[in-house]
Amino acid sequence: MKALDLFCCAGGTTRGLQDAGFEVTGVDIDSQPRYCGDKFYQDDAFVWLENKEMLAQFDLIWASPKCQAHSVLTPTKYKNNHEIQLPRVLDLLRNQVVPYIVENVNGTQTMMRNPIMLCGTMFGLDIWRHRWFEIGNIDIFFLLHPCCHLGNPVLISGRGMRGVSKGNKRPIEPSVKTRADAIGIDWMIGSELDQAIPPVYSEFLAKEVLKEMRRNATMAYCHSDRV
Numbered sequence: 335m336k337a338l339d340l341f342c343c344a345g346g347t348t349r350g351l352q353d354a355g356f357e358v359t360g361v362d363i364d365s366q367p368r369y370c371g372d373k374f375y376q377d378d379a380f381v382w383l384e385n386k387e388m389l390a391q392f393d394l395i396w397a398s399p400k401c402q403a404h405s406v407l408t409p410t411k412y413k414n415n416h417e418i419q420l421p422r423v424l425d426l427l428r429n430q431v432v433p434y435i436v437e438n439v440n441g442t443q444t445m446m447r448n449p450i451m452l453c454g455t456m457f458g459l460d461i462w463r464h465r466w467f468e469i470g471n472i473d474i475f476f477l478l479h480p481c482c483h484l485g486n487p488v489l490i491s492g493r494g495m496r497g498v499s500k501g502n503k504r505p506i507e508p509s510v511k512t513r514a515d516a517i518g519i520d521w522m523i524g525s526e527l528d529q530a531i532p533p534v535y536s537e538f539l540a541k542e543v544l545k546e547m548r549r550n551a552t553m554a555y556c557h558s559d560r561v
Contacts, residue, residue: 337351337395340382341363342369342398343398344368345371347437352371360375361374363376383397386431390432396536400419420438427470432471433470433471435539437531438465440464446466448469450469451464452535452538455487456481461487461516472543474542489508510527
């Protein structure tokens, strides 16, 4: 089974797709020297999104368009500096036939159809990192544990030195190793971790999609056999 990871960055999503059993092709506008996937193309993801024949080569499409314009961690005065990509991505993926998953930050769920939220605590991680997902062109159903926001999670905000108290020059985030261990990623540098989702998120969702694909294939086989 082949998956396409658009806006892949260094491959947090990709690793989860691989763990679910997919061969993964990543596409990103920027060079990604630490990308962990099977194939990588430095290219504009929209070139791929606008080519239905190219998309049809894959069994699952994942897209994580830029989120800075929507993120609560982006200072208001800088939000207009960031391109809004999500509506265009959703429109393009809804108008093709391959199953897809689109991921983005809290606040974007109003743009999505039947959005699903995942939190690190649902998977036993010491982070929260809420992310929202639209799953399309395939009907799946599953149950999730609720969030458990007890204690203080490991902070992975991407804010660097911003927000430190006066007179304290220490960053507000823990070390790169602590953040990497918390999110389940061991190959990225700090700035890449800031953008990544935990691989367990994409592994979980991809496995649910695979279950439905196999169920549909079995039903189709049984039907053709009866005919």
